[in-house]
Amino acid sequence: MKLSGLTDGTRIALGNVGDFASDLVTPSLRLGVTGLSRAGKTVFITSLVHNLIHQSRLPLFTPHAKGHIKRAYLEPQPDDDLPRFAYEQHLKTLTGQAGTGENRQWPHSTRRLSQLRVTIEYTPQGFFARNIHGGKLHIDIIDYPGEWLLDLPLLNQSYEQWSAATIKASTIAPRDKLAKDWRSFTEKLQPEEAANEADAVKAAQLFTDYLASCRDDQYALSSLPPGRFLMPGDLEGSPLLTFAPLALEAASTAPSGSLHAMMQRRYASYVDHIVRPFYVNHFARLDRQIVLVDALSALNAGPQAIADLKNALSDILASFRQGENSILSSIFAKRIDKVLFAATKADMLHHETHDRLENILSLIIEDAATRAKTTGAGFDVSAIAALRATREATIEHGGEKLACITGIPAKGEVIGSDTFDGNTQAAIFPGDLPEDPADALDGSLTDALHFVRFRPPVIKPAKPLQPAPALPHIRLDRAMQFLLGDYFQ
Amino acid sequence: MTRKPVAFRIEEKPEKPAKVSPSKARKTTAKRKPRAIPAADITLEPENFDLPPETTLPATTPEPQKVVKTMRWGALFLSAFTGLVMLWASVTFIKLIEDLFARSEILGWFGTGLLALAGLAALAIILREILGIFSLRKISNLQDQAQTARTSNDQKLAKKVISKLRSVYSDRHDMTWGLAALQDHETDIIDGRDRINLAERDLLQPLDEQAGQIIAATSRKVTLLTAITPAAILDILFVAAQNMKMLRQLANLYGGRPGAIGTFKLAGMVASHLAVTGGLALTDSLVQQIIGKGLLGRLSARFGEGAVNGILTSRIGLAALDLTRPIPFSPEMKPDLAEFLKNIVSFRQTTDENVKSS
Numbered sequence A: 001m002k003l004s005g006l007t008d009g010t011r012i013a014l015g016n017v018g019d020f021a022s023d024l025v026t027p028s029l030r031l032g033v034t035g036l037s038r039a040g041k042t043v044f045i046t047s048l049v050h051n052l053i054h055q056s057r058l059p060l061f062t063p064h065a066k067g068h069i070k071r072a073y074l075e076p077q078p079d080d081d082l083p084r085f086a087y088e089q090h091l092k093t094l095t096g097q098a099g100t101g102e103n104r105q106w107p108h109s110t111r112r113l114s115q116l117r118v119t120i121e122y123t124p125q126g127f128f129a130r131n132i133h134g135g136k137l138h139i140d141i142i143d144y145p146g147e148w149l150l151d152l153p154l155l156n157q158s159y160e161q162w163s164a165a166t167i168k169a170s171t172i173a174p175r176d177k178l179a180k181d182w183r184s185f186t187e188k189l190q191p192e193e194a195a196n197e198a199d200a201v202k203a204a205q206l207f208t209d210y211l212a213s214c215r216d217d218q219y220a221l222s223s224l225p226p227g228r229f230l231m232p233g234d235l236e237g238s239p240l241l242t243f244a245p246l247a248l249e250a251a252s253t254a255p256s257g258s259l260h261a262m263m264q265r266r267y268a269s270y271v272d273h274i275v276r277p278f279y280v281n282h283f284a285r286l287d288r289q290i291v292l293v294d295a296l297s298a299l300n301a302g303p304q305a306i307a308d309l310k311n312a313l314s315d316i317l318a319s320f321r322q323g324e325n326s327i328l329s330s331i332f333a334k335r336i337d338k339v340l341f342a343a344t345k346a347d348m349l350h351h352e353t354h355d356r357l358e359n360i361l362s363l364i365i366e367d368a369a370t371r372a373k374t375t376g377a378g379f380d381v382s383a384i385a386a387l388r389a390t391r392e393a394t395i396e397h398g399g400e401k402l403a404c405i406t407g408i409p410a411k412g413e414v415i416g417s418d419t420f421d422g423n424t425q426a427a428i429f430p431g432d433l434p435e436d437p438a439d440a441l442d443g444s445l446t447d448a449l450h451f452v453r454f455r456p457p458v459i460k461p462a463k464p465l466q467p468a469p470a471l472p473h474i475r476l477d478r479a480m481q482f483l484l485g486d487y488f489q
Numbered sequence B: 001m002t003r004k005p006v007a008f009r010i011e012e013k014p015e016k017p018a019k020v021s022p023s024k025a026r027k028t029t030a031k032r033k034p035r036a037i038p039a040a041d042i043t044l045e046p047e048n049f050d051l052p053p054e055t056t057l058p059a060t061t062p063e064p065q066k067v068v069k070t071m072r073w074g075a076l077f078l079s080a081f082t083g084l085v086m087l088w089a090s091v092t093f094i095k096l097i098e099d100l101f102a103r104s105e106i107l108g109w110f111g112t113g114l115l116a117l118a119g120l121a122a123l124a125i126i127l128r129e130i131l132g133i134f135s136l137r138k139i140s141n142l143q144d145q146a147q148t149a150r151t152s153n154d155q156k157l158a159k160k161v162i163s164k165l166r167s168v169y170s171d172r173h174d175m176t177w178g179l180a181a182l183q184d185h186e187t188d189i190i191d192g193r194d195r196i197n198l199a200e201r202d203l204l205q206p207l208d209e210q211a212g213q214i215i216a217a218t219s220r221k222v223t224l225l226t227a228i229t230p231a232a233i234l235d236i237l238f239v240a241a242q243n244m245k246m247l248r249q250l251a252n253l254y255g256g257r258p259g260a261i262g263t264f265k266l267a268g269m270v271a272s273h274l275a276v277t278g279g280l281a282l283t284d285s286l287v288q289q290i291i292g293k294g295l296l297g298r299l300s301a302r303f304g305e306g307a308v309n310g311i312l313t314s315r316i317g318l319a320a321l322d323l324t325r326p327i328p329f330s331p332e333m334k335p336d337l338a339e340f341l342k343n344i345v346s347f348r349q350t351t352d353e354n355v356k357s358s
Helices: A008-023 A041-053 A087-096 A129-135 A144-158 A159-169 A181-188 A197-214 A258-282 A295-301 A303-320 A326-331 A351-364 A365-376 A476-487 B022-030 B072-101 B105-152 B156-169 B172-183 B192-228 B233-251 B260-278 B282-301 B301-324 B337-345
Strands: A028-035 A069-075 A114-122 A134-142 A286-295 A338-343 A378-383 A389-397 A400-407 A428-429 B006-009
Touching: A008 A258, A008 A428, A028 A365, A028 B233, A041 A069, A041 A087, A041 A114, A041 A134, A041 A286, A114 A303, A144 A197, A144 A258, A144 A303, A144 B006, A159 A258, A159 B260, A197 A258, A286 A303, A286 A476, A295 A303, A295 A351, A303 A351, A303 A365, A303 A476, A326 A389, A338 A351, A338 A476, A351 A365, A365 A378, A378 A476, A389 A428, A389 B006, A400 B172, A428 A476, B022 B156, B072 B105, B105 B156, B105 B192, B156 B172, B172 B192, B192 B233, B192 B301, B260 B301
Parallel strands: A028 A134, A028 A286, A286 A338, A338 A378
Antiparallel strands: A069 A114, A114 A134, A389 A400, A400 A428, A428 B006
């Protein structure tokens, strides 16, 4: 992405110089964890941290498997102005009541940026590591809603460009139905007339409703900027979020005092006060990035959702500063040198078809992947489940063997005519993923697939004097090896 | 084929809640019609992009060249000649026994007993050699399968390879730990590629270290003895003998157990492997130039020769590693010559006693 200004570049460089200096003493690794909402960020971080701290079974995470890691623990995070990732609380939500696992549920979604520092002590191998910093590594995990990334392209767009693009997107099925209310209202507005706060509020409200309805399970659309409209946090009701696209004529200018001018100004402040600080202070300083993608929900919702996810992800990934770091760039303009795309919730299907899921994800992120490859950044695609909620089983049915998964489907989940109550165990055959990933995009899979959400697994509490029980996972260790493995030199 | 999603209540019999009849399932198959390519008309050549997108082929060393069977006349000659020798030997032995019986019955029976013992021993040797060759072949098959499982990320094949590896190493004390570690993640969901890499790390990495020590020790011995043997012909013999011993030790280490013939066969494979990879080892020869003709050579011509022989031995050892290791090296584990040279000059005393030679 082009830097929006020289000042941004300087501020990023200053931040990076500071990081570089402190890294000489104790290296730290800023791991960005993102994904669109409901992709499983919180669960991923909780499980990652738990597995690191408790030294669970991670055969593919080489530093751990070879016994190089001495211990890992949580430490106060470096940035005092950020909320801490509420690891303990999320863990408690996931495991429920100790022992019985009652009330266990998936944690609530990420609504804001948060940070957590895990410090790992390990046996260093290199001369420098042995003698200078003595084998300590800080891993700063930065959790932020993926929707915020969709805002990053706004840095390079004017209000008029954004307006036109958003209105155009809202005319395409299935968005056209959902946007009807908002569009009919906005078409009646006169952008060149004097600004009226009530109109602005109404337009923003209808616009937000439209965005929210797009996100419903039924449609599961992803590309919904500006991100703060859906996750306002403490900005709710502030003028920063009280703007909406207007149906403008091409090459129209905004007379001062008009609705157009007011919207334009608010859009500019949104970009300046929300998008840019996030970009400069956090996003541009990441070393490694994992992008979690909930491809299965999109597959549930159909080809439009997949296409939308594809758009959203290529928008997101266009903002990454990725590529191999040279010595100079590692000081001034750090780039993300490894990106992992993970299809989460892989425990909702049998492992035999995980490679197909990976292929579908590869297709979804095709554009982004090409870019990552040409810039020389490390890049991988993997189907993971940070917390595995199911077990696998084979069931004979109608003369053929079905590779099923068993677990307790979440309350209200429906398959065929069955509705689950959240207490009974069931074996689910979610349908066959297509051998050719392109089938997922062309609509030939309608009704052929249905993935069911499961409740979190019951984690038995630790016996006295025994190590804490491991959180079961699928390929979390592989992800860790890819993202962190090479730092343990 | 596309199959519809189904749910089974665990308490019930799985057959009971049949939601989808096979005919219905077939209906969904028909849904797959709108595919773009009528594949039946086209025969596509397999290409790189047919592979799963994230798979990158690891840098492999070229396959050892298979010996081309062109010597049919030679084979005929050899078999005929061996037949003759055998005939001659049996006639001679029968005659000998007859002579012995003619002299005294006790002597005759004694001779017969000796002959029977010799025959038995010969049979055992032949059997052992055949087994040796088979076990070499088994390792090379394993190599192929492991490589296929790795490049195609095939889970089933990877599991098969690992169960074979387990049978190869099951009777070895030094592998107990590695086998246990492997057993530990047997049931985990792991990709084929990763499973092979895990087996490589758990089982073969400790062996690699021992192999490195064997190669280093042999190289050192060769260097020293070349430098001090008085006659050139002696050091040729000596280098050859040491190298054969090393090959055998390496093969044993990785579970190959070749007999004498197996070792010769291995030597032939190593030679052709070296011929294939030799062209790539340009930097090595540079090292040889510097060490052989440079500094060491100036100090003492003999010592320079010794160093060159030592390096050659290391190279033979590395080539043998490629052939005797049941899983081909993953790129990050592949040892390079420079590392081995460091091993040779380091004074860490290594023992080849800890490697059993059978």
